[in-house]
Amino acid sequence: MNIRRFPLTREISLLVLVYLYVPVVVLVGYSFNANRTATVWSHASLDWYGRILANPTIQSAAKNSLVLALCAATAATVIALLAALATSRAFPGRGGVEAVLNTPLILPEIVVAVATLMLFVALGVQLGLGAMILAHTAFCIPFAYLPIRARLEGMNQSFGEAAQDLYANRFRCFRRVTLPLLWPGIMAGFTLAFVTSLDDFLTSFFLSGPGTTTLPVYIFSSIKAGITPEINAISTVMLVISVLLVSLSFFLGRLRR
Amino acid sequence: MTGNPALRRLGLLTPALATIALLIGLPLILLIWISLLQKGGSSGVDWNAAPSLGNYIRLAWEEDFDGTMILNTSYLVILLRSVLQAALTTGLSLLFGLPVALWMAGLSRGQRDLMLLLITIPFWTNLLVRNYAWLIILREDGWLAQAVGSVSPIGPIPLLYNDLAVAIGLTYSFLPFMILPLYTVFEKFDWRLLEAAHDLGASRSRALRRVLIPIAMPGIAAGSLLVFIPCLGAFVTPALLGGGKTLMLGNIIQMQFGASRNWPFGAALAVVLLALMLIVMVAMAIWRNRRVR
Numbered sequence: 001m002n003i004r005r006f007p008l009t010r011e012i013s014l015l016v017l018v019y020l021y022v023p024v025v026v027l028v029g030y031s032f033n034a035n036r037t038a039t040v041w042s043h044a045s046l047d048w049y050g051r052i053l054a055n056p057t058i059q060s061a062a063k064n065s066l067v068l069a070l071c072a073a074t075a076a077t078v079i080a081l082l083a084a085l086a087t088s089r090a091f092p093g094r095g096g097v098e099a100v101l102n103t104p105l106i107l108p109e110i111v112v113a114v115a116t117l118m119l120f121v122a123l124g125v126q127l128g129l130g131a132m133i134l135a136h137t138a139f140c141i142p143f144a145y146l147p148i149r150a151r152l153e154g155m156n157q158s159f160g161e162a163a164q165d166l167y168a169n170r171f172r173c174f175r176r177v178t179l180p181l182l183w184p185g186i187m188a189g190f191t192l193a194f195v196t197s198l199d200d201f202l203t204s205f206f207l208s209g210p211g212t213t214t215l216p217v218y219i220f221s222s223i224k225a226g227i228t229p230e231i232n233a234i235s236t237v238m239l240v241i242s243v244l245l246v247s248l249s250f251f252l253g254r255l256r257r
Numbered sequence: 258m259t260g261n262p263a264l265r266r267l268g269l270l271t272p273a274l275a276t277i278a279l280l281i282g283l284p285l286i287l288l289i290w291i292s293l294l295q296k297g298g299s300s301g302v303d304w305n306a307a308p309s310l311g312n313y314i315r316l317a318w319e320e321d322f323d324g325t326m327i328l329n330t331s332y333l334v335i336l337l338r339s340v341l342q343a344a345l346t347t348g349l350s351l352l353f354g355l356p357v358a359l360w361m362a363g364l365s366r367g368q369r370d371l372m373l374l375l376i377t378i379p380f381w382t383n384l385l386v387r388n389y390a391w392l393i394i395l396r397e398d399g400w401l402a403q404a405v406g407s408v409s410p411i412g413p414i415p416l417l418y419n420d421l422a423v424a425i426g427l428t429y430s431f432l433p434f435m436i437l438p439l440y441t442v443f444e445k446f447d448w449r450l451l452e453a454a455h456d457l458g459a460s461r462s463r464a465l466r467r468v469l470i471p472i473a474m475p476g477i478a479a480g481s482l483l484v485f486i487p488c489l490g491a492f493v494t495p496a497l498l499g500g501g502k503t504l505m506l507g508n509i510i511q512m513q514f515g516a517s518r519n520w521p522f523g524a525a526l527a528v529v530l531l532a533l534m535l536i537v538m539v540a541m542a543i544w545r546n547r548r549v550r
Contacts, residue, residue, distance in 0.1 A: 006465070013372075016357050020379050021392035030393060079272045097270060100277055108490025108534065110507045111527045114514055115284035118291055118302070118524065138280035141273060190489070199383040202492060206514065212372070216385050223389055223497065226493035232393070235386040246381040250374075253289035 024239065031232035048233035059232060061218040064129060065198055068214060072136035073144070073194035080144035080193075081186060085178075088152040104139035112139070113206045119205070128209035135207055136197045142198045144189035147253050151185025166245070184255040189251035195242050283532075301520035312525035332509070336529070339506040342420065342495075343488035346427040347435075350484045354435035358476075359469075361436075373440070373457075380433040388497045390428050395422055395498065414425065418500030426494040434483035442476030466482035474548070478500035482541055486534050506530050 007061035052058050083101060087094055104112070116135045117127075125131055159181065163173040201216035208217055215238060222231050292312055297303030316336075319329040361372045379387060394401050395416040406413035416422060446469070454464040470477075492507030499505070505527065513523025 004463070005363055006356070006359055009356040009363075012353060013360040014421065016353050016432070017375060019353075020375070020432070022400040023387065023394055023429070024382075026377065026394055027386070027390040029533060079276055082269040083273035086266045091263075091266060097274070101273055103277060106486070107285075108487065108507075108530055108539055110490050110492050110510055111288070111531055112284065114510060114523060115288035115529055116280065118515065118520060119284040119287050121301075122287065134280060138276055145273075195381060199385075200384045201383075216383060219389070220493075223392065227393070227396070231389065235389055237384070238383050238386055240383045243378060246378070254373055 016237050027232060028236050029238070031229070031236040033229060033232070036229065038223055048229045049237075051159070052230055052234050055230070057213075058215070058218065058230075061213045061215045064212055065214040065216075068129060068132050068136060068204070069194045069197040071133045072140050072197040073190050074191045075137040076140035077134070077144040077148075077186060077190040080141050080189060081148055081182075082144055083141075084148040084152055087149065094172075101145055102142045105142050108201045113203045116203070117206045126209065127207055131207045132204050132211070132212070132214070135203050136200060139200075139203065140193035140196055141177070144193040147188035147192060147249070148182065148185045150253065151182055151188070155181055184252045187253040188249045191252065195245045195249070198245075199238070201206040288524050289528055291521050292528045294521045296519045296521050301518050303521075312522045313529075315522060316525070316529065332526075335504050335509055336506060338420075338503070339489055340533070342423060342427065343485050343491075343507060345420075345424050346431065346488045347481050347484045349424060350429045350432050350435035351481065354432055354439055354480065355473075355477075356440035358436050358443050361440050362446065369444075373437075376433050376436050379429075384430060385493055385497075387429060388494050390427060391422070391426050392417070392497050395425075417498060418503065420499070420503050421496050422498040423503050423505075426498040427488050427491055430491075430494060431484045431487055433482035434487075438479040438483065439473060439476040442473050446472060475545070478541055478545065482538065485537060489533060489537075490530055512518075 031048060032044045032046065033042065034047055035042035082103075087097060109156075113135070116131075119125075120127060120131050125134075155178075160173055163177045164170075167178065199216065200214075201220060204214045204217050208214060211220070215234065219231060219238075220233060222228065224231065246256050261382040290308075291302055293308035293310065295303045295309075297305040297306070297312065312396050314326075315329075316332045317328065317330075318326040321327050357376070360429060361369055363373065393399055397413070397415070397417070399416075402413065402416050405416065450468055450472070451464055453462075454468045459467065460546045490507050491505055492511055495503055496511075499508075507530070510523050510526045510530070513526065517523075
C-alpha cells in the first residue's frame with residue numbers, strides 16, 4: 001500500500017478536471033456550429049468567425065482592447081521594473097512596500113472600479129480609453145512585478161559585480177549586464193500584465209465612455225441582449241489568446257538563467 | 258544616478274508607490290467620503306451635503322410616511338446571501354480542492370507539473386467567458402438541462418438563475434485559489450509522519466484527520482481566504498448565472514451606479530464590502546497568531 005495514495009482522490013481529481021474543461025470544450029465546440037440557435041448543433045462551419053471579423057463594432061472594440069492592454073501593460077511593466085530593482089535588496093520596510101504593490105490583488109475589483117469612477121468624475125477626467133489606461137496600469141503593476149522580481153531573485157549578482165570591477169559605471173552595468181539577464185522576466189511580466197488588462201471586464205465596464213467599448217464589455221452587453229453564435233466565436237478567440245499568452249509568459253519565466 | 262542607496266531606492270520606488278496611491282488609495286478615501294454624502298445633481302453626488310451616516314442607516318431601516326423608522330430587510334438579506342454564497346463556494350472548493358491537492362502531491366514530478374498547468378490555465382482565461390460557458394451549458398435548451406429533464410421524474414428542472422448555478426460558477430471561477438495553497442503544503446509534507454501514524458496503529462482516516470489535516474491547516478486557511486474574498490465581491494457570476502432573486506452585494510453596488518444612480522449609497526455598500534473583507538482577514542490573522550503561539 002502506498003502511503004501517499006488516498007482512496008477516491010484520483011476519481012475526484014479526474015472529476016474536477018472534467019468540471020474545469022467541459023465548459024471550455026462546449027464553448028469552443030459551439031463556436032463552430034452552423035446553426036443560428038446558439039445551443040442547437042447542426043453542422044460544423046466557420047461562419048461565425050467570418051461574421052465577427054466583418055462586424056465593425058467588434059473591430060473597434062478589439063482595437064480599443066489592444067491599445068488599452070498595450071499601453072497599460074507597458075506603463076505597468078516600466079513602473080514594476082523600477083520597483084523590482086529597488087526591492088531586490090533587503091531594506092527596512094521592504095515587506096510593507098511589497099504589500100502596497102500587491103494591494104490590487106487583494107482588493108475587490110468592483111470596489112476599486114466604482115471608487116475610480118467617482119474620482120475621475122469628481123476631477124473631471126473624461127471617461128473612455130485614457131481613463132481605462134490609467135486604471136488598468138494600477139492593477140497590472142503586481143502582475144508585471146511578480147515575474148520580474150522572481151527573475152531578479154534568482155539572478156547571479158556576481159556578473160554585476162564583475163562588470164563594476166571592470167570599471168563599468170552603474171548605468172552601463174545595468175544596460176549591458178542586468179537588463180539582458182532580466183529580459184525574460186520583463187517579457188513574462190509584460191505578457192501577464194497584457195493578458196490581465198485584455199481580459200478585464202469590471203473596471204472597463206465602469207470606466208468606458210460612450211463609443212469606447214472593449215471586447216469583454218461588448219461580450220457582456222451582447223450576452224445581456226441575448227445569446228448568439230457570434231458570442232461563442234468571439235469568446236473562443238479571447239480564450240485562445242489568453243492561453244497562448246499565458247503559456248508564453250510561463251515559458252519566458254522558465255528560460256535558463 | 259546618485260550614490261546614496263536610500264535615495265536611489267526612493268527614486269526607483271516612487272513611480273510604483275505614487276501610481277498605487279493616486280489610483281487605488283485616493284479613490285478609496287474618496288469612496289469613504291462620498292458614502293457619507295447624499296445623492297443629487299447630474300454627477301450623482303450632492304457635494305455640499307453635510308456628512309452623515311444616513312446611507313449606512315438606509316441599509317437596515319427606511320423612513321415611513323410619517324417619519325418613523327421601520328426595519329427594511331431587503332439589503333440585509335442580500336448581504337447575508339452574499340456571505341452565505343461565499344461560504345458555500347469556499348466549502349465546495351475545499352471539498353473538491355483538498356482531494357485534488359492530495360492526489361497531486363503523490364504524483365511523479367512530470368505529472369505534477371502537468372496537473373499544475375491544467376489547474377492554472379482556466380484561471381488565466383477570461384472570467385466573463387468562463388461564466389458564459391456555464392450559461393450555455395445550464396440553459397433550458399442546453400444539453401445538460403435536457404439530459405436532466407429526460408431522467409428526472411418531475412420533468413425539466415431549471416438549472417439556471419438560481420443559487421446553485423451561482424455556486425457552480427463561483428466555484429469554477431475560484432477553485433484554483435484553493436488547490437494551489439493546499440498543494441504547496443502537501444508538496445512539502447513529510448510523509449514519514451503518516452508512516453509513523455500507521456505504524457502506531459492509526460487507521461487511514463484517523464491518520465488523515467489527526468496528522469494530515471492539522472498540518473494542512475495553514476493551507477486550508479490561505480485557500481479559504483483566497484476563495485471567500487473574491488466571492489464576496491463577485492459581480493459577473495451572479496449577473497450572468499443568477500436571477501433577480503439571487504442578487505449579491507456586487508450586483509446592488511453596480512445598480513447604484515447604473516439604473517438607480519445613487520452613488521453615495523453605492524459607495525456605502527462598497528465600504529460595507531471592504532469592511533466585511535477586513536473583518537475576515539483580521540479574524541484569520543488572529544487565528545494564525547494563536548496557532549503559532
